[in-house]
Every structure is written in structure tokens, then in C-alpha cells.
Amino acid sequence: MRKFILLDTETTGIDEKDRICQLAFIVADKNGKKPFESLCKPPLPIGYYAMSTHNITNEMVQDKPIFSECESAKKLNELNSEKNILIIQNAPFDLGMLKKEGFEWQGELIDTLRCIKHLQPELESHSLQYLRYALGFYKKENELAKKFGIEIKAHDALGDVVVLTLLMEYLVEKVNRDIQKLIDLTKEPILYESVKFGKHKNSSYQEAVAKDKQYFEWALKNMDLDSDTKYTINYHLQKGQA
Numbered sequence: 078m079r080k081f082i083l084l085d086t087e088t089t090g091i092d093e094k095d096r097i098c099q100l101a102f103i104v105a106d107k108n109g110k111k112p113f114e115s116l117c118k119p120p121l122p123i124g125y126y127a128m129s130t131h132n133i134t135n136e137m138v139q140d141k142p143i144f145s146e147c148e149s150a151k152k153l154n155e156l157n158s159e160k161n162i163l164i165i166q167n168a169p170f171d172l173g174m175l176k177k178e179g180f181e182w183q184g185e186l187i188d189t190l191r192c193i194k195h196l197q198p199e200l201e202s203h204s205l206q207y208l209r210y211a212l213g214f215y216k217k218e219n220e221l222a223k224k225f226g227i228e229i230k231a232h233d234a235l236g237d238v239v240v241l242t243l244l245m246e247y248l249v250e251k252v253n254r255d256i257q258k259l260i261d262l263t264k265e266p267i268l269y270e271s272v273k274f275g276k277h278k279n280s281s282y283q284e285a286v287a288k289d290k291q292y293f294e295w296a297l298k299n300m301d302l303d304s305d306t307k308y309t310i311n312y313h314l315q316k317g318q319a
Contacts, residue, residue: 081105082156083164083241085234086171087131090124097174098123098138099131100149101234103225103242104156110242112225114235115149116141131232144178159184162256166190166205166241168263187256188263189241192248195262198270205240206232214243266308273306286313 087099101114116133118141128134144150161184165171168188175181193203200211209215222229222239230236252258272278275296277285286293293310296302302310 078106078108080156080161081164081245082153082161083238083245084153084171085166085237085241086174087133087232087234088127088174089119089121090127091170094121095124095127095174096120096177097144098127098133099234100144100147100153101238102149102153103238104152105242110225112227112235112238113149113152114227115147117144117147117150118142119144131234132230150178150180153180157183161185162187162260164189164241164245166237166244185260186263187245187259189244189248191265191267192259192262193244194267195265196248196251198267205237205244208244209240212244212247214240214247217243267305268312269305269309274300274302282309282313283316286310287317290314290317 082102082104084100084102086097086101088097089095096119097117098119099114099116101112103110103112116138118138120143123133123135123138141147157180163182163184164187166188167190168186172182172186190203193200193208197203201207202211209218218229218239221242222236225239227235227239229239248259249256252262269282272280272282272285276292277289293314297307297310
């Protein structure tokens, strides 16, 4: 039976050296949904900025097992199969953190961040906490959390997974229950509508590139841009030459 694993992590920070201190996920299949959550002791201290975000302190993980020995990690390894689908908001971050722990996912992937950017590019933000309020998930989350016997906390991995579950349900309806569509959207480059950096920030890409082609050619060569921004700039540069 195919299973959907909706996953989130909390970490010691966001730098290359940082590691996981909490792993949470909900396993969903035709029989229902079941949550799993574990704190684990990372190999370095939790940073103060990270603590201020997720409220996990070093004292809370001092006596916890290391990642590979925590119950959630063991369960995730059991679920690591080509037939299952992993669902994450901003997948590269969590997958990168999991890779440091020796875990690499074998099945299909749905990145809800990429999917919502494709489907609703007009939103002011696509962060999970913004979507929690903008799409009304906060009105439904307590009912779902109550079924699991958990409390919703912003930036807590398990609380975020509850919101992620509601986002996934929303996306499934947006694509008429076509799961493969969400898998495909995860892999497709995103064509941004407005510029998110530099002197043309918040301007339309179509208008900005047409007016200042040389600036965007320079940006491609000299700025550290993400792959979707590069794709968007190249799209409009090529469109201008057609």
C-alpha cells in the first residue's frame, strides 16, 4: 500500500555545519493518518537564533538518543521505499539535513513550496506560516491536532506537519486530486512574475528585462541567484530576442 509521509525537521541552525534536533512526520494512507515525533541529541549545540524560533533548548535534548537511534528516524527508514511519497515544504533544506544523518529518500517527492508557487504565484509569501493564515488553515488545525492528541506550536516540527497536512489537502484539491501533477510541479522550474532582488525589485520581469537587458545579463554572471530566478531571467531574455 502506497504511503504519504508529510515531514518536517527542526535543526541547530541553518548553516552547513548544523544538524537535526527534532524529526516529525505524519504517515497517511487509505486507512488514515498517524503522527511520529522525536527529539534527538545533535552533535553540536543548538544555536540561540534556532532556539528563539523552535523553542528547543540544549537541556531538552541532552538525554535524548542521537538521530539514528531515535524512534522517528527508525520508522522513517522503514518507510524509505520507491512506492512511497515524501512531502516537504522547502524540500532541499530538510533533505540536506537528513543527508547529513545518512538518510537519502528513495521514492517520489512533493515539495509543497514549489507547488504553491506554481499554482498561486500572486501570493505575497509562500512560507508555511504565511499560508497557515492566508489560506485559513488556522481555522482547521486544532481539530486535526486534537485527533492526534497534540498541541499546535508555530515552528515546532510536529505542529508544522499538521499545517503541512492541511496545505497538502488544499493542493490536492487545486489539481483535481492528480497526485502526479504535484510530483511533476515539484520538478518543473518556476517562472516568476516579479523581480525579487536588486534595483528592479517588485517590478514585472517582462517589463524590467525589456527595459534593462544588460542589468539582468550582468546579474546572471555576477549574482548568486537560485535556479528558478536564472530560469526566469533567461526565459525573458530569450523572449526578447524572438
